[in-house]
Amino acid sequence: MSFSNYLEQKVLNDNLVNATVYLALFTSAPGEDGTGTEVSGGGYSRQPITFGAPTDDGAGSMQTSNSAAVEFPIASADWGIITHMGLYDAETGGNLLDFGSLNSTANIQENNQFLINVGDYTVKIN
Template sequence: MSLTNHGEDKLLTLFKNAGPYYLALFTSAPNETGIGTEVSGGSYARQQVTFGNPSAGVMKNSAAIEFPTATATWGTAVAWGLFDASTGGNLVWYGNITTPKELLSGDIYRVNAGNLTLTMD
């Protein structure tokens, strides 16, 4: 069975409206059970994400997402996750970072508008 683009957009809209969601960075990728190693310490904090309206089964962040300046080495960010809370909470969506990035003290990690993409496959 498959969903139409309209059906995919409906589900993404329901997901969007059930937010807010917070972007997390991981140094080891999470999986279906949520196990992974989230960055911690050094002023790290999850950042709230604002999504635009979905189209053809795709939804993207509508505004840039900027993490605070690292005050310690965070490690190499290899994956991302969306949580339903700014701390604790549940991992609801995740993916790999296309180009992993080592984050050192003084670095700022930024996701430009339109670069965080959720797709219905």
């Protein structure tokens, strides 16, 4: 069984494009059950992330990417080595919606800032 493009687009719109979601940073891999080590302390907080209209990726899947840059606060203490990111439906607590590993890790030390450029976080449903 496979989702139709209509349903894929609807899922992305209902849960990301037309919803308030937050980007979280992890120093260990999150699991399907929401486990993993999220950054804490040192001025860290999840940041709101916005997504653009879903598009067809040309291979039978619908996808959406962040439509604005995401800037985390400047770290007031070391955050550690960021290995993964994830989306939550709440600024604190909440439910993990999506997660993945970074293409390259980032060691965020005091006075560093973690940034995500436009289009660098993509969610695809196939």
